[in-house]
Amino acid sequence: MKRATTIFVFMLSVCAVAYAQQHPCFEVTIDQLQKHDDCVDIAYKVTIHTSEVSDCESVLLDFYLEKNEHKIDFKPILVNGQSRNRTYKRGVALHNLQRNYANADVISATDPDTEIVYTDCIPHEEWMNGSVLYVKQAVWGCGSQLTEKIFALKTLTVPPMKLVDPVVTVVEIVPEPQPQPxxxxxxxxxxxxxxxxxxxxxxxxxxxxxxxxxxxxxxxxxxxxxxxxxxxxxxxxxxxxxxxxxxxxxxxxxxxxxxxxxxxxxxxxxxxxxxxxxxxxxxxxxxxxxxxxxxxxxxxxxxxxxxxxxxxxxxxxxxxxxxxxxxxxxxxxxxxxxxxxxxxxxxxxx
Known part of the structure; x- marks a missing residue:
């Protein structure tokens, strides 16, 4: 009795080693990730090199801000090799399927190199202090084998507020029962x-x-x-x-x-x-x-x-x-x- 090996997900920071392990079809440039008044300003640019995608490959890029159990997802990008893109379109046409990632930017290897710029200002919440902007790379290879890697792009650092004469109040917190799966x-x-x-x-x-x-x-x-x-x-x-x-x-x-x-x-x-x-x-x-x-x-x-x-x-x-x-x-x-x-x-x- 033997079970198949679970897919390992590596949490890597953005450095020379992490860059060497990412797929060569994309580069990410972080222009801004900081708190401004009551918002968090986010701006990054994704450069897609379509010639780096193999004919039968698909590369999915999911961007999200996360800390502990909190998470905000941003617009994903799907890059299809030429053959895989035909299969993708055929599946949508023949089977009347909706795309699994209906809000994703879908790019084909037949397209020229592309730059996608994402900017947003999201309402600031306390959990975001110290949160990390990640990109998860999922690659379907020519044998339909799936490999995944997660790269940390940047940490949102918010300087602590200076309090004058803080008043400490002891509050008894009764934990609520957690729902079970x-x-x-x-x-x-x-x-x-x-x-x-x-x-x-x-x-x-x-x-x-x-x-x-x-x-x-x-x-x-x-x-x-x-x-x-x-x-x-x-x-x-x-x-x-x-x-x-x-x-x-x-x-x-x-x-x-x-x-x-x-x-x-x-x-x-x-x-x-x-x-x-x-x-x-x-x-x-x-x-x-x-x-x-x-x-x-x-x-x-x-x-x-x-x-x-x-x-x-x-x-x-x-x-x-x-x-x-x-x-x-x-x-x-x-x-x-x-x-x-x-x-x-x-x-x-x-």
Whole structure:
């Protein structure tokens, strides 16, 4: 049983090392980030070098001011390579989809180099003192692999006010109970071509299962009192075949569904909220199925699972029971139920 590695997000300050790790298609110049009277003046310029974007790349730049649990988002920028931009436009045209980032500036590699200037004056709040202006860089590579990096651009420093004869008042603060996240779980049975991880909605009941997942997410998004924290996709494989193949397929199939949700789900989810993991051989699931629906040689199967390791001949030992009849029953009636995709939507709401 093995889970896919979680995407690491590196918090880097703007320096020579951070610049060397950012995508070469953009540069950010901070002209202003300071408090003026009751406002915070923000001004920065983003220079887009379209020739630095590969044909099948997409680069999303999210700008935001953040401190602790407070955050203000600014207008994002989406830069598409030439091939990726055609796919993006085709998806919008053929599937009648709204852009996931409807307010973003969308730039294609066929456009000339561009400078985008952002200026604003936002009402000052106390939490903004010491807040940091960040840019999060999300890059979809040619293999639809997502990498993310976060760069700190500038800190808002507000000099402390001088108080004359301060009066100290002791106030007893009774903390309010904090709301707890809510979770909605579901299971989908998606079919993939043998040995492949391409999600084809025209196969079997894939479209029905896809609509079920998207429908659950949309129902939460429509609730004005709800805010989605994360969408987790967990791919499961049954034990037959080699562990290496099962591990790769379960991981890539879970990732394929995650990418499909982001690109074609017509949702407002940020890419960092959708995560995927996998279980290469779901022996725990098999044990649970056997407890719910016993079959002959039940005790022998349980003994083998408990005492023989996955890489020490567990599957072979089960194959040898009753001249292979037990294993054939497992293949036909039990293993298909293990090949599934579980999804977990975590959100805050009333």
């Amino acid at each position: 809510r979770v909605k779980n579901g299971v989908a049975y998606l079919e993939f071509p043998v040995g492949r991880s391409v999600l084809d909605l025209s196969i079997g009941k894939n479209l029905q299962e896809w609509n079920k997942i998207i429908g659950e997410i949309r129902q939460i998004e429509k609730d004005e009192d709800a805010r989605i924290i994360s969408v987790e996709i967990i791919g499961y494989a049954s034990p037959e075949g080699t562990y290496a193949l099962n591990e790769r397929l379960s991981r890539e199939r879970a990732k394929a569904l995650s990418n499909q949700i982001l690109l074609f789900g017509n949702l407002s989810l940020s890419p960092d909220l959708v995560r995927s993991s996998s279980v290469a051989e779901d022996w725990d699931g098999l044990v649970k199925l056997l407890e719910e629906r016993p079959l002959p040689y039940q005790h022998e199967i349980m003994r083998i699972i408990e005492n023989i390791g996955i890489f020490d001949g567990r599957e072979k030992a089960i194959m040898e029971l009753a001249h292979g009849n037990v294993y054939r029953t497992l293949l036909k009636e039990y293993f298909p139920k293990l090949r599934r995709t579980e999804y977990r939507i975590t959100y805050m709401g009333k």
